[in-house]
Amino acid sequence: MAARLAIRDVGRAMAIPYTTCDTVAKLVPMELDITIDAALERVSELRDLYESDKQVHELLDMARKIEGMPRHTSTHAAGVVITDRPVVDYVPLSMNDDSPVTQYTMTAIEQLGLLKMDFLGLRNLSVIDHAEQMIAKHTPGFKVENAPDNDPDVFKMIASGATEGVFQFESAGMRRVIMQSDPKSIEDLIAVISLYRPGPMKFIPMYVENRKHPDKITYRHPRLSKILDVTYGCIIYQEQVMRIFRELAGYSLGRADIVRRAMSKKKHDVMEQEREYFIHGLKREDGTVEIEGCIARGVDEQTAETIYDEMKSFASYAFNKSHAAAYAVVAYRTAYLKYHYPKEYMAALLTSVLASAGKIAAYMEECSRLNIAVLLPHVNESEQGFSVFENSIRFGLLAIRNLGRGLIQRILSERTMNGPFTTFYDFCKRMQGRDLNRRAVESLIRCGAFDGLGNNRREMLMAVGPLLDQLEDDKRRNIEGQIGLFDFGGEEKIETFEMPKAEEFPKTELLSMEKEVTGMYLSGHPMSPYAEVYNAGIAARFDEIARSAAGESDQYKDEQYVDVLAVVESVKKKVTRSGSAMAFVTLEDMYGSMEALVFPKVLEKYGDLFAPGGSVWAHGRISFTEEKDPKFICEYASAPFSPEEMMIRRRPAPEEKKRDSQKPAAVPESVTPPRGEERPGVQIKGYNTAYKGLYLRVPNAEDPICKKAMQYIEIFDGVTDLYLYYTDTKKLVRAPARYRVAVNYELVSALKKLLGEGNVALKE
Structure with missing residues (x-):
């Protein structure tokens, strides 16, 4: 149980408010093996809290008692x-x-x-096998193990950071390191994989610098050069530690392995004992030499001491090279497939993550970057998993809810034996009685699997019930032995069904249907029209926030205020101890999802906006907590403006509208605070600089630029009064109460860009 976790768990058990525990825990540095005692010594703010706050003092004292203990029983992964x-x-x-x-x-x-x-199992090995099977359809006998392991184009792709879907190199942090190190061989990949872990990470800058500037490499002893040259002077692998013991001190392989294990498991008593043997050697009872020692092999004592200390530091985190080598080979092969056979590889990759809608969305985004279209599922073209269809990838039927493997197999068998389905009626007729039920058919309709067969989705959903009922009635009438007298010798009976006619659902509703039955939007995203808004940085992207929370990026910080633009996926309400309602809202943008916490006062004001399926433009702060996904704490919200209007918030105002932009903010020089009942548009006859509020100078209430400013104000509902100074009448008025505003940097910045720097003033 690490320091931060101990503080949080103890705080929960002691019923200490979450905010207090969170504040204290975040004062503990995010470092490997940091202790509460070490944090108290190094962090003055934490020490001051400990000494001045009785509750914090008790919290930390109790957390010290359980720090380092097992939190729960667990099972070894392999x-x-x-x-x-x-x-x-x-x-x-x-x-x-x-x-x-x-x-x-x-x-x-x-x-x-x-x-x-x-026994370690890797999903990526199955991905490689699946991709090979698809490639073999047009390149018989293809095996990636027969591909060259030094393809410069593949290493160029890896070094560029285009590694989404490449084993070991998907995270933003790993992409950063791989781009810095510019690998040219599998040996380079082995080194990066070994370095990118807690502990050895601190040696990454040294490795990168030495790799780029070999003249900066130094060795404590010439014999180390042939051991460390492949890693540019850095001790990275356990095998290197063993070779140093053998080359410098004359250890046997068995003895060197014992020391390697002692170092990797941080057995300090064994390591200190070995220091003596490493430097001075060891003799057996019969007087024969078991270990020669560095001095006997020509290494002076001081150098031997220094080398041993460095080995202790490195070896605590050193990686097993044989393990890293196997990982590097798999990483290279996935990169090779992605570069040379992107459609087959991405289809196999998508099939491997069918249970994870988030991963599927991320890989579909990568397909878009590679100019590979991911087509909607279709009863005539989809396979069980994702498959290559011409120059695109076809969505797999297994990813559709309410479809069992048995039904999917029967669909595939039917179209193979009797040809593709021609109409919606043809499908229902031919599949009747083969595990087909109304829920399954509706799921296929909602995700677009019947698109292009003559009817739109609204028409098919209207028809599915009556059609299945009619087919069932026809089946009962035509069972063996129940043929009517007038059916003999007559014309063949033709069974038909009159499909209803109706206009298709709106695009937003079609997307909602796709999301309902597949867990994702297939033919677009409700936020797609706002792509430019995300690209301009007006709205924060959830994937970038998640990377910052994981330490893979420094774009966002804990407690930073951001604006988010997203679809409301789900809402879970909870009654607080005070009896008020708060909500846990799952928001989703084009790049990921995040849970938003909407506390009672905010929920009371903006609750109507947080309806599943709707979209929201919200402002608040982000909260990072270790071992948990980041959270968004909502402070106010509104319905989104159009994409064009939202882009104006960051676009400089046209020159002709920057009126009096070089003059100071215009407000009368003497003010008397308004008295009596507030009325919309009441004129203020005087001015007092002590009166608090946000002041805007505008031409008049009807001017387009004033109306645009008021739209901005409406987004940020708050408690600060708004005052408008009209330049045409030279009058200052207080805006109605509904325009009270929550002042923040983003709003003020947007208003200054719209109205001009000198036409916005805040009196606090």
Whole structure:
């Protein structure tokens, strides 16, 4: 249990307000192995709180007691214990969910001499296999393992940062490092994979600098050059640590491996004992030499001490090169497939994440960047998973809700045996009685799987019930042995169904249907018209906020105020202790989703805007908490303006509208605060600089630029009075109460750009 987590858990148990715990926890530096005691010594603000606030003092004292303890029992991700008799004969077992696990830790299992194997499975290996199968349809016998491992175009793509979907190199942080290091070989990929982990990360600048400027590389001893030349003077791999022990001190392979394990597991007592052996050597009881030592092999004592200390620092985090090499090969092969066979690879990648709508959306965005269209699912062209269709990718049927694998297989078999479906009626007729039900048909309609077969989605949804009922009635009438007397010898009976006629749903409703049955918008996104607004930075992107929260970007900071523009996906209301209602709202923009917290006062004002399926333009702050997704704390909201109007907020006002922009803000020189009942548009006869409010100088109330300014004001509903100075009448009036405003940097900046720097003033 790390320091921050201990503080939060203790605070929860002690019923200390979340804001207090959050404030205290965030004062602990985000560093590996940081302790509460170390934080108190280094962070003066935390120490002051500890000494002055009794509640914080008690919180930290209690958190110290549980710091470093296990928080819960967990199961090793890939560890399997193998014994010759039932495992319970050797160690006690327990159940973790539905799996039997040992009650001893992995280190205790090893010390007992039991065999523990780690079986690591990678989804990416299945992706590669699936992509190979699709490629083999037009390139028989293709295997990526036969591809060259030094393709310069592939390394160029990796170095450019275009690594979405490439194993190990998808995160923004890894992309940054890979672009800095400019890899040219798989050996370079191995090094980057090994370095990009907590601990060795601090050596990345040294590695990059030495790689770019080999003349800056220095070695403590000439013998180190042949060991560290491949990593530009940095100790990165455990195998390098073992070679240093062997080359400089004469260790055997077995002894070097023992020291490597001791260093990697931070066994300080063993490491200090080995220091003596490393420098001065070790003799057996019979007087023979077991370890020669550095001095005996020509390395002076001071240099040996320095090298050993550096090894301790590096080896605590050093990576197993053989493991990193396997990862690097898989990474290179996924990059090779993405570069040379992008359609097949992206289709395989999309199929592998069918259960994750967020991942599918991200990879579909990457397909768009690669100019690969992802087509709607279709009963005549879709396969179970995503598939290549001409120069595009066709959405897979497995990603549609309410469709079982059995029904999908029957659809594929039917169209293979009897040809494609010609109409909506033809599909229902041919698939009748084959696990087909109304919910499944409606899901296919809603996602567009029948588009192009003669009817629009509204018409098919209107027809689905009556059509299935008629087909069922026809089936009952025509069962064996129930043929009517007048059916003999007559003309063949033709079964038909008259489809209703109606106009198609609006585009927004079609998108909503797609989202309902697939978890994503397929033929567009409700926020697509606002792409320029996101690109201009007027609205913050959820994916960029998430990357900042994960430490992969520094674009956004904790507690920073932002504007967001998104679709309301879901709303979950909760009654607080005071009896008021607050809401947890899931918002989604074109790039991701985020949970928004809407507290009672805000919900009371803007609750109508947070309706599922609607869109909202909201202002608030973002909150980063370790081990949790970032949150958006909403402070006010409105319905979005048109994309054109929103772009004006960041666009400089035309020159002809910058009236008196060089003059100081215009307000009368003496003011008396208004008395009596407030009335809309009441004139203020005097002026007092102590009177608080936001002042705008505009030509008159009917001027277009004034109306535009008032639209901005309406977005930020608050408690600050608004005053308008009309230059044509030289009068100052207070705006109606409904125009009271929540003043913030974004609003003031937008108003100054619209009206001119000197025509906006804030009296606080």
